[in-house]
Amino acid sequence: MKINIITLGCSKNTVDSENIGGHLLAAGHQVYYDRDRNDSDIVVVNTCGFIGDAKEESVNTLLEQIEKKQHFNRRHAQDGRQCQLVAVGCLVERYRDELKPEMPEVDGWFGVHEWESAVAQLLAAGQQACDIDFASQRKVSTPKHFAYLKIAEGCNRACSYCAIPLIRGKHISRPIDELVSEAKSLVAQGVKELIVIAQDTTYYGLDLYGRRCLAELLERLAVESGAEWIRLHYTYPTSFPVEALDVIRRYDNICNYIDIPLQHINSQILKSMQRGIDREGTLNLLKMFREKLPQVSIRTTLIVGYPGESEKDFEELKEFVREARFDRMGCFAYSPEEGTPAEKLGDPVDEEEKMRRVGELMEIQEQISLENNQARVGKEFKVLVDRCEGDYFVARTEYDSPDVDDEVLIDSTCPLQIGEFYQVRITQAMENDLYGEVVQ
Numbered sequence: 001m002k003i004n005i006i007t008l009g010c011s012k013n014t015v016d017s018e019n020i021g022g023h024l025l026a027a028g029h030q031v032y033y034d035r036d037r038n039d040s041d042i043v044v045v046n047t048c049g050f051i052g053d054a055k056e057e058s059v060n061t062l063l064e065q066i067e068k069k070q071h072f073n074r075r076h077a078q079d080g081r082q083c084q085l086v087a088v089g090c091l092v093e094r095y096r097d098e099l100k101p102e103m104p105e106v107d108g109w110f111g112v113h114e115w116e117s118a119v120a121q122l123l124a125a126g127q128q129a130c131d132i133d134f135a136s137q138r139k140v141s142t143p144k145h146f147a148y149l150k151i152a153e154g155c156n157r158a159c160s161y162c163a164i165p166l167i168r169g170k171h172i173s174r175p176i177d178e179l180v181s182e183a184k185s186l187v188a189q190g191v192k193e194l195i196v197i198a199q200d201t202t203y204y205g206l207d208l209y210g211r212r213c214l215a216e217l218l219e220r221l222a223v224e225s226g227a228e229w230i231r232l233h234y235t236y237p238t239s240f241p242v243e244a245l246d247v248i249r250r251y252d253n254i255c256n257y258i259d260i261p262l263q264h265i266n267s268q269i270l271k272s273m274q275r276g277i278d279r280e281g282t283l284n285l286l287k288m289f290r291e292k293l294p295q296v297s298i299r300t301t302l303i304v305g306y307p308g309e310s311e312k313d314f315e316e317l318k319e320f321v322r323e324a325r326f327d328r329m330g331c332f333a334y335s336p337e338e339g340t341p342a343e344k345l346g347d348p349v350d351e352e353e354k355m356r357r358v359g360e361l362m363e364i365q366e367q368i369s370l371e372n373n374q375a376r377v378g379k380e381f382k383v384l385v386d387r388c389e390g391d392y393f394v395a396r397t398e399y400d401s402p403d404v405d406d407e408v409l410i411d412s413t414c415p416l417q418i419g420e421f422y423q424v425r426i427t428q429a430m431e432n433d434l435y436g437e438v439v440q
Contacts, residue, residue, distance in 0.1 A: 003122065004032045004040035006065070007141065008058050009048025011197050011233070013089060014141060015150040016115065017046045020088075022137035023119050033141040035061075038068055042084045042122060047091035049167060051335040058091040059099075066105045086110070088118050090167045094338075112168055140186070143386060145419030146193035146229075146402060147186045151179055151217065155199035156207075157236065159263075160274045160342040161306065161334065164199055171200065173208040176217050183225035192419065193229040193384060194221065195401065200236045202244075215243040222251035228421065229384065231401055233259040237285055238276035245292040255398040256293055261301040265320040266313045269306055274341065286324060297399035299328035304361060305354030306334045307345035314357055321364050327372060328405050329365045331358050366431045373406065373429035380439055383408050383424045385416050395424065395436075408434045 003024050007017040021031040032040065043065050047058035065085055072083040086108040092099070093111035100109060110118035140147050155164050156171040183194055196218070198204060205213025221230050230253055232244075237260060248254045264270055267278040277285075289296055302321075304314065321329065333354035336347045383395035386402060392409040393416045400406050408424060416422060416438070424436035 001041040002030045002032065002037075002039060003042045003044065004034060004037045005044045005046065005141075006035050006061060007033065007046045008061060009046075009050060009054055009090065011148045011195070012150055012199065013046050013048060015138070015148050015197070016089070016112075017044075018138040018141050020044065020046075020115060020119060020122075021139035021141065024122060025139045026137055027123050031139050038072065040072075040083065041081070042086065043069065044086045044088060044118075044122070047087060047089040049089075049091035049094045050163065051332070051337065053335070055091060055095075058089075062087060062099075062103060062106065066103065069105060084108070086118065086122065088112075088115070093167045094163070138182075138186075140189070140191070142402070143419065144190045145384065145386075146195060147191045148195045148197050149179065149183055149186070149221075150174075150197050151201060151204050152198035156203060157200055157276075158274050158341075160272060160345075161303065161337065161340055163337040163340055166339050168199060171198075171203050171207055173204050173206070173213075175208065176205075176213065176220055179217060180220050180224050183221055183227065187226040190419070192227065192421070193231060194225060194227045195231045195233055196221070197233045200234060201232060202235045202240055212239070212241040214241050215247045218244060218247045218254060219251070222247070222254050228253055229255050229398060231255045231257050231398075233401065235260045237262060237282060240285060242288070242292075245289065248296075249293055255297075256295045257297045257299070257399055257401065258289060258293075259299045259401065263301070263303045264306065264309075264313075264317060266309075266316050269309055269313055272308060272342070272345070273303075273306065297327040298324075299330075299401070299405065300326050301330040301332060302361065303332050303334050304357035305349040307342060307348055309334075309349060318361060318364060321361060321368075325368050325372070326365065327399060328369075329362075330404070331361045331365075333358050369406070370429065370431045373431070373434055376426045376434060377429050378426065380423055380425050381408070381436075382421055383410075383436070384421055385410075385418050387418060388412055393418075395422070406432050406434060408436045410436055410438060414438055 005017045005021050007013050025031045045061055045065055048054040069083045069085045084107045087106050088110045092109050096109050108121050152171055152173045154169040154171045202214055205211055265279050270278055336343050381397045383397055385393050385395045387394050391412050393412055395408040423439045425439050426434050426436045428435035
């Protein structure tokens with residue numbers, strides 16, 4: 001059968017889809033990751049239920065695929081070929097009972113703890129659970145030179161605005177040996193960059209080994225995996241494992257890059273968010289990052305419009321962004337989520353005001369990004385080429401993660417290979433892009 005998997009949401013969902021795809025491929029089916037396909041026997045939509053916009057996208061995608069399914073079935077009415085549509089993932093986990101009567105055209109509904117049942121149905125083995133080791137097979141959906149390495153599932157944090165623990169459950173670390181084995185397998189398939197992910201990577205090991213083991217894991221990956229770049233995502237500021245910074249500094253194949261969502265700087269807002277850290281702790285953490293890793297690129301995300309955020313609090317956040325000078329930053333408008341502690345606080349900041357604050361904060365960051373990028377003009381960097389687009393090869397430095405960070409554009413007349421490393425001199429800088437030429 002032709003089976004198409006559409007993935008929405010974060011990179012953790014991407015890995016889940018790749019695990020499903022790998023088992024379907026091993027069973028002899030053709031597996032695709034292409035939202036635009038119209039000729040699949042089965043379509044799997046891996047949904048996201050994190051915030052309002054993500055839920056809306058998931059619902060709209062299901063409606064879109066229902067229409068495609070109906071068109072496919074009409075077109076193949078004579079030959080008996082019929083399309084099945086299956087919904088999996090976070091949105092299903094939270095809202096299955098509400099969605100099923102609204103979308104009877106969907107043939108199967110499976111939450112985040114039912115991957116084995118989903119695969120069993122797709123393999124026509126019924127809906128009962130089956131014994132499947134999801135670490136053993138993956139069909140990578142990213143470009144073959146980089147892949148995500150999911151080191152844990154679930155989250156033990158109690159952030160007031162976040163529904164992830166309600167959806168994904170408690171933090172469950174995967175064994176180090178298992179992760180190293182998977183990393184080696186990915187590298188053997190051509191992966192050159194491993195991106196370490198989880199709901200909270202800094203919590204890694206506490207449940208399994210009784211201690212934080214992120215540093216040990218990073219060192220094992222650096223020494224044993226064969227990856228040329230290892231990148232750390234989704235860290236958490238509270239009880240950050242400082243020893244991981246020493247490992248990053250010690251190994252050249254671990255990128256000088258830390259993704260750490262800070263969410264806010266005002267101590268009262270952080271307390272209400274149940275982040276376990278205040279303004280002083282946040283500032284001290286950033287200072288430590290830059291002392292231990294002078295070349296580090298810090299990426300963060302912030303939330304505006306959280307209940308109780310006054311104009312004064314927002315001005316404090318703006319000043320923080322000016323002073324912190326993050327290398328990369330994203331910003332979200334607060335979205336009240338059912339069942340979270342913050343839901344009880346209401347949603348007192350109206351949407352127009354939230355979007356104004358998002359715009360102002362991102363305008364500050366764009367200027368900082370421009371200045372940071374301009375400082376790179378004339379300097380040389382090792383880059384990894386991701387793709388060719390129009391007149392340019394699109395590449396990244398070690399300071400940039402795929403899909404979310406800046407890119408280096410290189411004239412496509414230069415004979416480069418996608419998935420290879422090159423030394424590039426930066427010739428021009430924009431807010432979100434650099435232009436470079438290969439150093440001969």
